[in-house]
Amino acid sequence: MAAFMKTIFGVFIFSLVFGLFPVRAAGQSSADMVDVVTPYARASLPGVSMGAAFMALKNNSGEHHYLVSAESPVAAATEIHGHVMADGIMRMRKMVGIDLDAGHTRLLQPGGFHVMLIGLKQPLQQGQSFPLELIYRDGSRDKVTVPVIGRNIPE
Amino acid sequence: MTKKQFVWLGMIAVMSLSAGLLVSWLASNRIEPPKGITSIGGDFTLQSSQGTVSLSRDLGGRVVALYFGFASCPDVCPTSLGIMAAALRQLSDEQQQQVQPVFVSVDPERDDVEKLSLYADAFYPGMLGLTADSEVIRDVAWRYRAIYKKVPLEDSAIGYTIDHSSIIYVIGRNGVIQSLAQHGTAPAEVAAKIQAALLST
Numbered sequence: 001m002a003a004f005m006k007t008i009f010g011v012f013i014f015s016l017v018f019g020l021f022p023v024r025a026a027g028q029s030s031a032d033m034v035d036v037v038t039p040y041a042r043a044s045l046p047g048v049s050m051g052a053a054f055m056a057l058k059n060n061s062g063e064h065h066y067l068v069s070a071e072s073p074v075a076a077a078t079e080i081h082g083h084v085m086a087d088g089i090m091r092m093r094k095m096v097g098i099d100l101d102a103g104h105t106r107l108l109q110p111g112g113f114h115v116m117l118i119g120l121k122q123p124l125q126q127g128q129s130f131p132l133e134l135i136y137r138d139g140s141r142d143k144v145t146v147p148v149i150g151r152n153i154p155e
Numbered sequence: 156m157t158k159k160q161f162v163w164l165g166m167i168a169v170m171s172l173s174a175g176l177l178v179s180w181l182a183s184n185r186i187e188p189p190k191g192i193t194s195i196g197g198d199f200t201l202q203s204s205q206g207t208v209s210l211s212r213d214l215g216g217r218v219v220a221l222y223f224g225f226a227s228c229p230d231v232c233p234t235s236l237g238i239m240a241a242a243l244r245q246l247s248d249e250q251q252q253q254v255q256p257v258f259v260s261v262d263p264e265r266d267d268v269e270k271l272s273l274y275a276d277a278f279y280p281g282m283l284g285l286t287a288d289s290e291v292i293r294d295v296a297w298r299y300r301a302i303y304k305k306v307p308l309e310d311s312a313i314g315y316t317i318d319h320s321s322i323i324y325v326i327g328r329n330g331v332i333q334s335l336a337q338h339g340t341a342p343a344e345v346a347a348k349i350q351a352a353l354l355s356t
Contacts, residue, residue, distance in 0.1 A: 042233065045226070045233065045274050045277050046270070046273035046274055046276075046277050047226065047269075047270035047273055047274055048226050048227060048274065049227075050227045050229050050313070051229065052229040052230050076312065077312030079311055079312065079313075081229070081311075083230070083231065085338065088302070088320050088321075088322075088337070088338075089302055089318050089319065089320055090231045090318065090319060090320070090321050090338065091306075091318045092228075092229070092231070092316050092318075093308070093316075094308055094310060094311040110230045110231075110234050111230065111231065111234065111338075111339070114229065114230055116229055116313070118311075118312040118313050119312065151233065151237060151277070151278070152237065152240075152241070
């Protein structure tokens with residue numbers, strides 16, 4: 001009986017410890033810990049071979065993650081770009097990466113950060129979707145399907 | 156008083172009288188200064204796929220909504236032109252016919268008039284896509300205080316980008332700027348500015 005109680009107690013302690021710390025963050029990759037929410041791109045404009053993908057990156061962990069690059073077969077090059085508006089002048093620059101703070105959601109949205117698609121092989125058409133891979137500093141990758149939406153701005 | 160002095164006096168009297176009459180005539184017929192922002196803007200002549208377009212000659216009598224940008228701008232210019240188009244669609248058909256939206260590319264190196272025509276038309280049917288030689292563009296942009304600067308991005312596949320101001324200029328039928336909409340102004344507010352220009356010029 002004592003041995004049985006000891007086993008029950010052991011299971012209890014085991015459950016308690018792992019119940020309190022259900023997800024051990026260390027050892028989990030960035031791709032596991034960051035959710036990519038509502039990705040989209042706008043349909044290509046005539047004659048324009050540049051595109052941009054937008055999304056929200058939700059860091060569910062208690063640790064910092066870092067997006068460093070992206071790849072997509074639809075474009076000759078894929079880069080992470082950001083905008084800064086200062087003194088009425090809009091400046092766009094290539095980013096070395098985007099910080100994803102612990103427990104925070106980072107928006108990639110018009111006027112801010114975006115994944116820039118350079119040299120589109122085909123125009124992006126409304127209703128289609130395309131694959132995009134987000135690459136984090138730890139080398140892990142999130143595979144995302146990006147739907148293409150129309151250009152009209154809600155009134 | 157000699158005869159010579161008398162003639163001189165007479166001439167002075169006539170000149171004074173004329174000057175006085177001229178001043179009073181000018182005062183009574185004072186020309187109203189044009190309404191709007193006259194310190195910037197003015198006439199321009201640029202190229203479209205259909206030929207030369209001059210503000211005074213070809214667009215006079217309509218309200219013009221003008222934006223400076225470049226076609227490969229991935230998000231700021233399309234957003235602004237989308238807002239301009241959404242604003243126009245809030246107007247009645249009759250009002251829309253009295254408004255000419257114009258996109259001017261400050262990137263003639265990458266944007267030719269054929270490309271700009273298709274590009275502008277994709278936002279709003281009839282939107283003009285204009286550009287010109289870089290010297291002409293520089294002059295027009297300067298007069299409208301539209302700021303742009305080519306910036307090489309050496310580590311990027313795009314080669315260079317253009318830092319730029321993002322403003323919609325609402326020009327009255329008289330060719331004078333009536334109002335400006337800064338970047339990110341909502342379509343309804345842009346529509347209100349266009350309507351005000353339709354009513355006041």
